[in-house]
Amino acid sequence: MIDATGLELIAQQVRDGVDDAAVVSATYAFGDAMLEIAPTAVHPVLEFLARDADEPFDFLSSVHGVDYFPDEPRLSVHYQLLSMGRQERIGVKVRMRLEEASVSTVTDLFPTASFQEREIFDFFGVRFDGHPDLRRTHMPEDYVGHPLRRDFPIGGEPVMFTFNEVKMPRWYQGRTHSNGGMEGHSGEYKG
């Protein structure tokens, strides 16, 4: 497994191999190595780690989104890389502000990222530039908002039945735009 020194070496390799500004920080906690990189450097850094590094990580085991709200920059995408040969893992994460929530896709390097990037797009609203088929996975295709953001309310969505449909005319058109991807769901039911 990678230790704190090994992580520093990898971070230095990335700085040398890709760009000096690519690595934001390298943290070693709970026995896990995590590299934070700049949002613009996602594709080159993952390509470097997967192919050109001295000890490449050739398997992408997981991609997932995180919302660090109320910290800024709040949105984040985590990539969990794995080297099956050396049995080592390294996490790579990017953090970005809500207004510029987009990173380049890594589906050309790791086809496995396709579904998982779609899932993050669905739940967090992070756009993956160059993704061949960026559609929602879990939520309905005409759904408005990104439910796994921290400021999206739980249970704020009124359930429509025949008996209360008349009380909320044109409920399906959504409401005013507010921040946080909550547009369309004011969270209250005005009966």
Added chain:
Amino acid sequence: MSTRGSDREGTSAALEVPYRERERSITLEQMERPVEGTERPRPAEDAGVDTELFTINMGPHHPATHGVLRLMLTLQGEVVRELVPIIGYVHTGIEKSCEDQSYWKVIPFVERMDYLSYYFNAQAYCMAVEKLLDEEVPKRAQYLRVIHMELNRIASHLFWLGTSALDLGAISMLWYSLRDRDMFLDLFESSSGQRLHTRYFQVGGVIEDIPPGWDDRCRRVMHQMSSRIDQYESLLDRNEIFLQRMKNVGIVSQEEMLALGVTGPLLRATGHPWDLRKAMPYSSYEDFEFRIPVGTVGDNYDRYRVRMAEMRESMRIVEQALDGLPEGPWVTANRKVALPPRHELATSMEALIHHFKLVTEGFRVPPGEVYMPIESPRGELGCYVLADGSSKPARVHMRDPSFVNLQSLEPMAKDALLADLIVCIAMLDPILGGIDR
């Protein structure tokens, strides 16, 4: 569509195309690999019969899709030319709901993700929280966890075996394997009180010690199972129909599987001996001797053989764990994390306070984030937990193997017959509760 909130603005051009309009058939010009044999000359009146492509929905309510999986198929005659899985029909927002529960109340939620391997979900989550808390799990609890996980692996594989054979027309296999799965559910009921979604694992250990006589019962079940697996293999392995429909069907190369992130029996069937229990042992798996079954070709038959062999290996692990089951506590002594024993509540004020704090607020977890992968019956099950210092997790995410493995269905079943697609889905063993979460 365009007036539907500002959320759509700024999306890439592909998204601007209305969803329904993208659900169209591919044309013959886009085809990469024409079907072998269709080039042969045909009578004039038959021309064009098997070159017509049409799109058909398989599912979401189709008995052979093992849940509410919807596949949009483009068929040329009986040959699958394009396959798009559409999921989300049982999305219940479990990950979102977890953020509103204190840590110990999350366990029943995550158990309901992959509803056939609930012990594994609980294990991944509990291990992630234990890692954040830096909490040591007693040896006996680790062994009990291993025993229950391996029993669960066999039960899950039995369900896979029954439903897969059912898809191939071997109905009796379903009754046999579900009958045997009941023995495992009886064991779960005996140790935890529940047959499904047991909530037996908890942060710091397990909820209760096994009752007296449980290990003898478990040994009897293991003994019975070993001859039952022989029976199943004798039923299936010489069944000419079964073999012909399994062998050399759905071959995907190892490189493609790795690129698609596939793990578990599907990857091992291609000959890659990757198993997290061996590669990165957790919960005392390093104490047990077992082998990793691998295939050679990577077809559906190998996937079947690998899972059958895995059941035998799991039985070996259970027997070793029962033999070596250490005495001692089954849950951590840290009262800040685990509930005090019931009898202490009547005599100890401190125990009462701890009990009250744990039940009302739950324990607090220091800020941090971990990704904890384990080997579930379907592959790498990773649990990501983000703690913000409060008593509720800020994010719980499951990297579910079914979700990732589903991407390999297209290379498996493309340019194969529709009937082979059914076998491929069965051998993929997707659990829609895990895919949709």
